[in-house]
Amino acid sequence: xxTVSGPADAGRSAPSDDPRVRLEEELTVFAxxxxxxxxxxxxxxxxxxxxxxxxxxMGPQHPSTHGVLRVVLKLEGEKVVDLDPxxxxxxxxxxxxxxxxxxxxxxxxxxxxEYVSSLFCEWPAVMAYEKLHDVTxxxxxxxxxxxxxxxxxxxxxxxxxxxxxxxxxxxxxxxxSFIERDEIVDMLSALTGQRMLFNxxxxxxxxxxxxxxxxxxxxxxxxxxTAQHQANINLLNENEIFVxxxxxxxxxxxxxxxxxxxxxxxxxxxxxxxxxxxxxxxSVFPELExxxxxxxxxxxxxxxxxxxxxxxxxxxxxxxxxxxxxxGPVMAKLPRLIRPRPGRAWAAVEGPRGxxxxxxxxxxxxQPFRLRIHDPxxxxxxxxxxxxxxxxxxxxxxxxxxxxxxxxxxxx
Amino acid sequence: xxxSLRRRLEARLGEHLVAPVAGRGDxxxxxxxxxxxxxVLSTLHDDPxxxxxxxxxxxxxxxxxxxxxxxxxxxxxxxxxLRVIVEPLARDDPRAPSATFLWKGAEWMEREAYDMFxxxxxxxxxxxxxxxxxxxxxxxxxxxxxxxxDASRSPAAGVRHMERPHxxxxxxxxxxxxxxxxx
Numbered sequence: 001x002x003t004v005s006g007p008a009d010a011g012r013s014a015p016s017d018d019p020r021v022r023l024e025e026e027l028t029v030f031a032x033x034x035x036x037x038x039x040x041x042x043x044x045x046x047x048x049x050x051x052x053x054x055x056x057x058m059g060p061q062h063p064s065t066h067g068v069l070r071v072v073l074k075l076e077g078e079k080v081v082d083l084d085p086x087x088x089x090x091x092x093x094x095x096x097x098x099x100x101x102x103x104x105x106x107x108x109x110x111x112x113x114e115y116v117s118s119l120f121c122e123w124p125a126v127m128a129y130e131k132l133h134d135v136t137x138x139x140x141x142x143x144x145x146x147x148x149x150x151x152x153x154x155x156x157x158x159x160x161x162x163x164x165x166x167x168x169x170x171x172x173x174x175x176x177s178f179i180e181r182d183e184i185v186d187m188l189s190a191l192t193g194q195r196m197l198f199n200x201x202x203x204x205x206x207x208x209x210x211x212x213x214x215x216x217x218x219x220x221x222x223x224x225x226t227a228q229h230q231a232n233i234n235l236l237n238e239n240e241i242f243v244x245x246x247x248x249x250x251x252x253x254x255x256x257x258x259x260x261x262x263x264x265x266x267x268x269x270x271x272x273x274x275x276x277x278x279x280x281x282x283s284v285f286p287e288l289e290x291x292x293x294x295x296x297x298x299x300x301x302x303x304x305x306x307x308x309x310x311x312x313x314x315x316x317x318x319x320x321x322x323x324x325x326x327x328g329p330v331m332a333k334l335p336r337l338i339r340p341r342p343g344r345a346w347a348a349v350e351g352p353r354g355x356x357x358x359x360x361x362x363x364x365x366x367q368p369f370r371l372r373i374h375d376p377x378x379x380x381x382x383x384x385x386x387x388x389x390x391x392x393x394x395x396x397x398x399x400x401x402x403x404x405x406x407x408x409x410x411x412x
Numbered sequence: 413x414x415x416s417l418r419r420r421l422e423a424r425l426g427e428h429l430v431a432p433v434a435g436r437g438d439x440x441x442x443x444x445x446x447x448x449x450x451x452v453l454s455t456l457h458d459d460p461x462x463x464x465x466x467x468x469x470x471x472x473x474x475x476x477x478x479x480x481x482x483x484x485x486x487x488x489x490x491x492x493x494l495r496v497i498v499e500p501l502a503r504d505d506p507r508a509p510s511a512t513f514l515w516k517g518a519e520w521m522e523r524e525a526y527d528m529f530x531x532x533x534x535x536x537x538x539x540x541x542x543x544x545x546x547x548x549x550x551x552x553x554x555x556x557x558x559x560x561x562d563a564s565r566s567p568a569a570g571v572r573h574m575e576r577p578h579x580x581x582x583x584x585x586x587x588x589x590x591x592x593x594x595x
Contacts, residue, residue: 036547042538091543095528096552131437261467261517274466279486280438280493346439346484346493348468357469359482370553372471372482382520411543 046084052076058396060089066163066400067407069381073393080388080396085381090411098371103129103203103338106368111197113375114409117156119149120351121373121409122201124358127282127347129203132340132362140328141205142284147321148188148200149349150314151218154225155184156352157307157314158232160404164304165236167401168245176232187217204332210325218322225315233308246301250387250399253298260386261379264354265306266403270298276350288320300402307352307404337366353377353404375409413440414492420461421494428452441495449481449498449509456485456494457514463487464494467515472525474555475499479506479531501531510535528553 039047049055059070068089074082094113098106110121123145130137158181162174185195190213192200200207236242252260254270267274275292277285293309295302340362348357354376363369380403387399413435421433421442428448434441444452456464464485473480478500485494498508510533511518522533523542530551533539541548550557 037540040538040540043540088541088543088545093552099553256516258465259514259516261515261521263466263468279488280491343436344439344441344495345437346469346495348484348493355468357484359469359471359484361473370473372469372473374469374471378520378524379517382517386516 043084046072046074046082049074050076050081053081056393060086066405067410069405069407069410071384071396073396075393078393080391080393083385083388083396085384087381087411090407092412094412095371095373098368100367102366103340103368104336106371107201107203108197108199110373111199112408113373113412114351114353114356114377114406115196116159116406117152117352118197119145119152119200120349120356121375122199123149123349124347124356125360125371125373126201126203127349128345128358128360129338129340131345131347132343132360133203133334133338135204135332135334137205137332138329139284139326140209141330141332143321143325144206144210144330145201146283146285146288147318147325148191148198148206150317150321151184151188153352154311154314155181157311158184160307160352160401161232161236161304163404164398164401165242167397168242170236170239170242173232173236176235180228180232183217183221187214187221190214190217202331203338204334205330209330218318222315222318222322226312229308229311229315237305237308243301245398246304246402247297247299249300249391249395250402251297251299252383252387256386257298257383260383262354262383263376263379264350264352265310266303266354266380266383268292268294269302269306271296276348276355280348282347282349287324288317290314290317300398303402303404310352339364339366348374351376353406353409354380373412375412377405377407377409378412381405381410413437414490417490417492417494424455424459424462425452435492438492439495440490440492441497443497443499446481446498446501446508449511450513452496453483453511453514456487456496461489463489467511467518468493470511470518470521470525472529472531472553474529474553476555478503479529481508481525481531483511506531508533512536527551530554 053074053076056073056075057070058073060068070086070089072084072086073080094109098109101109107122107125110125111118114121158177162177165173188198189195190211192198192207252270254272257267257270258272263274271294273292273294278292290313293306293313295306342362342364344361346357346359348355356376357374359372360368361370383403384400388396391399417440418433418435425442428444428451429442430445431443456462464487466486468484468486471482473482480501481498483496485496501508506529508531510522512535519536519538520542522536523539525531526533526539527541527543528551540546
């Protein structure tokens with residue numbers, strides 16, 4: 001057994017006996033740097049190498065880590081024995097920033113967390129503030145929220161399809177899925193004025209009503225959405241290389257997934273029909289008809305197929321929203337600066353990656369006292385450590401892509 | 413608030429609750445002491461009448477006076493979210509039992525709470541910083557964390573952060589002096 005010397009040992013070696021090395025002072029500028037903390041139990045286990053094992057860093061600038069993530073891999077030959085994700089390269093301290101911004105300003109901080117599906121980060125925040133301030137949201141605003149966020153769910157899942165295939169080495173699907181995503185993003189930019197970071201939801205409603213540009217683009221897209229989705233499905237689902245590679249890879253069973261706090265498609269791929277839209281209904285979802293697709297296998301292919309089925313359900317929801325959209329205002333009447341009563345509120349929504357939640361504490365001022373942001377990518381990333389041991393190094397990317405983490409949300 | 417859930421909670425956890433079961437809207441809230449975390453969470457997770465199988469969130473909170481650990485749980489037996497508040501954790505040595513024996517996925521959330529508040533979760537076998545660098549010494553989300561003070565000890569010493577609410581009274585004097593020193 002050989003122990004890798006960590007940073008804890010660096011700079012603390014005994015004075016050298018070598019006469020050619022003359023040290024006037026043992027300590028230099030680094031004396032002011034506090035020592036590294038002692039290693040934890042898990043770190044000791046991870047950084048102790050057995051015979052033939054080695055450590056390799058993947059990232060932080062690795063294209064298939066979907067952002068800036070460093071993964072320390074413990075390898076035996078080409079087989080992954082263990083891994084240790086190192087986070088924090090994208091940490092912006094959003095929770096601290098939000099404590100110093102007023103309630104309306106914090107919504108803008110939510111967007112860059114999940115830059116692929118930013119509406120899903122805004123939604124729990126505004127829901128929590130509405131709970132704190134007892135705001136009733138107009139029904140039309142709720143329908144618009146559902147409509148726009150389901151569109152974004154399709155865009156996010158389409159992008160997932162492309163990424164998934166790209167990480168396995170296929171280039172065509174990402175080009176196809178970007179066509180689909182770009183159409184939706186253009187549509188939403190006609191609605192919100194932004195392409196990615198929409199900043200569209202407001203406390204008590206949404207920023208603007210549906211406009212002609214958006215609706216004409218949406219109608220045009222809806223007329224061929226199903227056909228285009230089917231084409232995307234045919235492209236990958238009938239590709240034998242893709243399917244064989246994904247089947248049986250990165251298996252997690254339902255009990256383990258629940259214990260890992262997994263939510264969203266990653267949990268539903270193990271057979272648990274947990275969807276916040278049905279489990280704890282919010283907005284107008286109780287009035288809408290849709291199914292919760294589940295799979296039993298819990299492998300990469302199941303996670304991929306669950307997302308494909310969700311796209312169909314989202315198209316169904318959009319169709320119902322357009323049919324049942326009521327008339328009326330899209331914003332509740334609120335002062336420009338709100339001071340909710342002191343209290344606590346938790347709100348969660350179902351996003352394309354799982355459950356997004358916000359726990360807001362108000363102390364009666366116009367700024368949140370504490371804002372806790374719960375992001376599913378953060379939770380799902382730690383499942384990689386459970387799935388990877390025993391698989392090959394090249395499968396790390398496939399497993400990680402199948403969990404669909406977004407590093408902006410992981411690092412907050 | 414779900415009254416049937418409140419009755420079940422009072423029956424099962426009566427002796428552990430340090431405050432009456434509260435709630436508003438679709439949330440039910442209980443408060444417990446740090447000593448009974450393991451017993452309460454196991455009961456909530458395993459009791460056939462409660463079945464809180466989904467840990468929706470784990471958060472650290474600094475109330476200004478002491479710390480809290482807040483769990484949000486979901487069960488198929490109730491339409492409410494259940495919020496479990498563990499308090500008070502002493503400010504100079506905040507310690508709480510880990511929830512990783514029930515939810516392995518709580519490990520990273522506890523690491524985050526440790527990183528941001530310094531709350532030590534006993535039983536978490538990987539309790540180290542997760543966002544901040546390992547040699548970092550402060551706990552950023554504590555209410556007594558003032559960024560300018562900490563920045564003075566960091567490699568970026570002297571950078572005035574946007575968070576500082578007011579410029580110091582002698583800001584213009586300092587700027588002029590610096591310019592003259594530079595030239």
